[in-house]
Amino acid sequence: MARIVMDDLHKVYPGGVKAVTGISLDIADGEMIVLVGPSGCGKSTLLRMVAGLETITGGTLSIGDRVVNTLEPADRDIAMVFQNYALYPHMTVYNNLAYGLRNQGVAKPEIERRVQEAAAMLQIGDYLQRKPRALSGGQRQRVAMGRALVREPSAFLFDEPLSNLDAKLRVQMRVEIRQLQKRLGTTSLYVTHDQLEALTLADRLVVLNAGQIEQVGTPMELYQRPETLFVAGFIGSPAMNMIEMAYLRDRGAAPTTLPGGTDLVGMRPDDMLLTAPAAPHLSLNGRVVLLEPAGAESHIYVSLDGNDQPITVRIPGLPTMNEGDPIPLHVPLEALHPFNTASGRRVSA
Amino acid sequence: MQTKRMTFSSRWLPYALLAPQVLITLVFFVWPASQALWQSMLREDPFGLRSTFVWFRNFERLFADPHYLAAMKTTAIFAVGTTFLAMGVSLLFAVMVNRMLRSREWYTTLLVWPYAVAPAIAGVLWWFMFNTSVGIVPYMLQGFGYDWNHRLDGTDAMILVVIAAAWKQISYNFLFFLAGLQSIPQSLIEAASIDGAGRMKRFWTIVFPLLSPTTFFLMVVNVVYAMFDTFGVIHATTEGGPARATNILVYKVFRDGFVGGNLGSSAAQSVILMAIVIVLTVIQFRWIERRVNY
Ligand SMILES: Nc1ncnc2c1ncn2[C@@H]1O[C@H](COP(=O)(O)OP(=O)(O)O)[C@@H](O)[C@H]1O
Ligand SMILES: [Mg+2]
Numbered sequence: 001m002a003r004i005v006m007d008d009l010h011k012v013y014p015g016g017v018k019a020v021t022g023i024s025l026d027i028a029d030g031e032m033i034v035l036v037g038p039s040g041c042g043k044s045t046l047l048r049m050v051a052g053l054e055t056i057t058g059g060t061l062s063i064g065d066r067v068v069n070t071l072e073p074a075d076r077d078i079a080m081v082f083q084n085y086a087l088y089p090h091m092t093v094y095n096n097l098a099y100g101l102r103n104q105g106v107a108k109p110e111i112e113r114r115v116q117e118a119a120a121m122l123q124i125g126d127y128l129q130r131k132p133r134a135l136s137g138g139q140r141q142r143v144a145m146g147r148a149l150v151r152e153p154s155a156f157l158f159d160e161p162l163s164n165l166d167a168k169l170r171v172q173m174r175v176e177i178r179q180l181q182k183r184l185g186t187t188s189l190y191v192t193h194d195q196l197e198a199l200t201l202a203d204r205l206v207v208l209n210a211g212q213i214e215q216v217g218t219p220m221e222l223y224q225r226p227e228t229l230f231v232a233g234f235i236g237s238p239a240m241n242m243i244e245m246a247y248l249r250d251r252g253a254a255p256t257t258l259p260g261g262t263d264l265v266g267m268r269p270d271d272m273l274l275t276a277p278a279a280p281h282l283s284l285n286g287r288v289v290l291l292e293p294a295g296a297e298s299h300i301y302v303s304l305d306g307n308d309q310p311i312t313v314r315i316p317g318l319p320t321m322n323e324g325d326p327i328p329l330h331v332p333l334e335a336l337h338p339f340n341t342a343s344g345r346r347v348s349a
Numbered sequence: 350m351q352t353k354r355m356t357f358s359s360r361w362l363p364y365a366l367l368a369p370q371v372l373i374t375l376v377f378f379v380w381p382a383s384q385a386l387w388q389s390m391l392r393e394d395p396f397g398l399r400s401t402f403v404w405f406r407n408f409e410r411l412f413a414d415p416h417y418l419a420a421m422k423t424t425a426i427f428a429v430g431t432t433f434l435a436m437g438v439s440l441l442f443a444v445m446v447n448r449m450l451r452s453r454e455w456y457t458t459l460l461v462w463p464y465a466v467a468p469a470i471a472g473v474l475w476w477f478m479f480n481t482s483v484g485i486v487p488y489m490l491q492g493f494g495y496d497w498n499h500r501l502d503g504t505d506a507m508i509l510v511v512i513a514a515a516w517k518q519i520s521y522n523f524l525f526f527l528a529g530l531q532s533i534p535q536s537l538i539e540a541a542s543i544d545g546a547g548r549m550k551r552f553w554t555i556v557f558p559l560l561s562p563t564t565f566f567l568m569v570v571n572v573v574y575a576m577f578d579t580f581g582v583i584h585a586t587t588e589g590g591p592a593r594a595t596n597i598l599v600y601k602v603f604r605d606g607f608v609g610g611n612l613g614s615s616a617a618q619s620v621i622l623m624a625i626v627i628v629l630t631v632i633q634f635r636w637i638e639r640r641v642n643y
Contacts, residue, residue, distance in 0.1 A: 014450070053539050074545040086536035090558045099554075100544035147544075 002064035002154035003029045010058030019045040021211040030185040036198035037208035043191040079148035080157040085140045087132040094128040118149040138169045156188040229344045240266045241311040253282045258338045259349040266337030269314035276330045284329045388616035407617035424597040428575040435515035439522035447530040464520035472585020475513040503594030506587045510595045514579045529563035569633040
C-alpha cells in the first residue's frame with residue numbers, strides 16, 4: 001500500500017526523443033489510476049519509469065515515503081503485468097509465481113501458501129504444473145496477474161494487459177481486475193489506449209497526449225466536462241461532434257448563452273435529439289447519410305444542411321428512416337461544450 | 350504435417366536439378382568413403398607392393414593398440430577442453446556485446462574476423478606467440494615464474510592446441526550466442542529484475558536456460574570441429590607431440606597413413622571417425638527436431 005507522487009517527471013531517450021515532458025501526479029493510497037492516450041503518447045514510458053525499467057531524466061518520483069528515482073526495480077516494491085505477459089517459458093506456472101518470492105528469500109511454506117492463495121483467487125490452481133506454452137491466452141493472462149499478486153507489492157503496474165485477448169475475455173478480465181484491485185486495495189497504475197477500458201476501470205483517469213497530461217479526473221468528470229479539444233475527441237464513443245460557431249451563426253442558431261471566445265461547439269452524439277425537448281435548445285436540420293444499427297442503440301450519420309462534415313447521432317432502438325431523409329436535430333443548450341480552437345481549450349464563462 | 354508439392358513441366362527437370370548435388374556427394378563423399386571402407390580391410394606388405402584382404406583384423410588391432418586408446422583419450426580431453434573454452438569465451442563476449450547499444454555492430458564485425466583466417470596461418474601465428482625462444486607468451490609467463498615449454502611438456506602442449514583450436518571457433522559460437530541472446534524477449538529480463546533477480550541470478554535462471562537450444566547445437570558443432578577439423582592447428586603447432594601428448598585421432602590417421610605408411614590401419618581409423626561423425630550428426634538432428642526443451 002503506498003501513495004505514489006510524480007513531480008515534474010521528464011524522460012528524454014538517448015536518441016533525443018522527448019517521451020515524457022513534465023508530468024506531475026499525486027496518486028492516493030489504494031487508488032486505481034488509468035493512463036490513457038493514443039499510441040506513442042508516452043504511457044508505457046511513464047509506467048516503466050515508475051517501475052524502474054527506464055531511467056528518470058528529470059523530476060522526482062516517490063513511492064510510499066521514499067524517493068525512488070535511482071532505486072533498482074526490485075527495491076521499489078512494485079509488481080508489473082506486461083502486455084505480452086512475459087512469463088518465464090521454461091518454468092512451470094508454480095515456479096513462475098514462486099520466482100519472485102524465492103528471490104526475496106521468503107520461506108518455502110510461506111511461498112506455497114501464497115502461491116496457492118493467488119492460484120485460487122485467479123482460478124489457475126489446476127495448471128500449476130504446466131508450462132506457459134500449454135496455456136490459453138486468458139490463462140496466461142491470469143498467471144501474469146498471479147505473479148504480481150503473490151508478491152503482495154505496494155503498487156501494481158499494468159501495461160495494456162488485456163490488449164492480446166479477444167473481446168469477450170477482455171471484458172471478463174477487466175471486471176476481474178477491478179474486483180481484485182478493490183478487494184486488495186492496492187495502489188494501481190494501469191495503462192491502456194482503449195477508452196472504454198479506461199472509463200470502466202479508473203477511480204481517476206489521466207489523459208496523456210504527446211508526453212503531457214491533458215486532464216485528470218474521474219471518468220464522469222472527463223466525460224461531462226472535457227477541458228481540452230483533445231480530451232473531448234478522445235473520450236466518448238462515438239466521438240463528440242464539433243460544429244463551428246460560424247456555421248451556427250449563419251443558420252441563425254447560435255446560442256447566446258455560450259461564453260465569448262467560443263468558436264467551436266461540441267455536442268455528444270447522445271445529446272442530439274430527434275424531438276425538441278422542453279428545456280432551452282438549439283435546432284439544426286440535416287439529411288440521413290447512413291443508419292448504423294448497433295444492437296440496443298443506433299448511430300445515425302447526418303450531413304447538416306450547408307455543411308459537408310458528417311455528424312453522428314446516437315439514439316436508443318432502431319428508428320425507421322431511409323438514407324436521404326431530412327432529419328431535424330435538437331440539442332439542449334446545457335449539453336453544449338464551448339471550445340476555442342486557438343488555445344485548444346474549453347472556454348469557461 | 351503439411352506437405353509441399355511442386356509440379357515440374359518436364360519429368361526430367363527435377364533429376365537434372367538434383368544432379369550436381371548428387372554428383373558432388375558421389376565424388377567427394379561416397380567414393381572416398383567406400384575406398385576407405387575397402388582399404389580398412391586390406392593390409393599392405395612393408396614395401397607397399399601387395400595387399401591382402403584381412404577382414405576386420407585392422408580394427409581388432411586398433412582396439413588392442415595402447416597408442417590408439419591413448420589417442421582416443423587425448424582426443425576426448427582436447428575436444429572437451431576446446432569446446433568448453435570456445436563456448437565459454439564466446440558466450441561471455443556475446444553477453445557483453447549484447448549489452449552494448451551503439452558499438453554492437455563494430456564489435457560483432459571485429460569478433461568475426463578470426464573465422465576468416467586460414468587454419469594454417471592461425472597455427473603459425475600461435476606457433477610464434479608460444480615459441481619457447483622468441484614467443485611473447487612464454488616470455489610473459491616467465492615473469493610469473495612459469496617455465497613454459499610445450500615442446501617438452503605434454504600439458505603445456507595440450508593447453509596450446511586447445512587455445513589455438515578454440516580461438517578459431519569463438520567467432521562462430523559468438524554469432525550464434527548473440528543471435529540466441531537477441532531472441533530472448535527483453536520483457537523477460539525486465540520481469541525478472543522486477544522479481545528481484547540481480548544480474549547474475551537473471552543470467553543463470555532466465556537467460557542461460559533459454560539459450561539451451563543454442564548451447565546444445567553449438568556443443569555438437571564444437572565437438573565435431575575439435576575432433577575432425579583441427580588437423581591444421583595441430584600440424585602447424587605441435588605436430589601431435591611431444592611424445593604423442595597432442596596426437597588426436599585425426600592427426601593419427603595422417604601420421605599412420607602418410608608418414609608411417611600403414612594405409613590399412615589409417616583407413617580403419619578413418620572409418621571409425623566417420624562412424625563417430627554420423628552418430629553425432631544423428632543426435633543433433635534428433636534434438637533439432639524436438640527443438641527446445643521448454
Ligand atoms: N527505447 C526507446 N528509445 C527511444 N525512443 C523510444 C523508446 N521507447 C519509446 N520511445 C519513443 O517514446 C515515445 C513514447 O513511447 P511509449 O511510451 O512506448 O508510448 P505508448 O506506450 O503511449 O504507446 C514514442 O515516440 C516512442 O517512439
Ligand atoms: Mg505502450
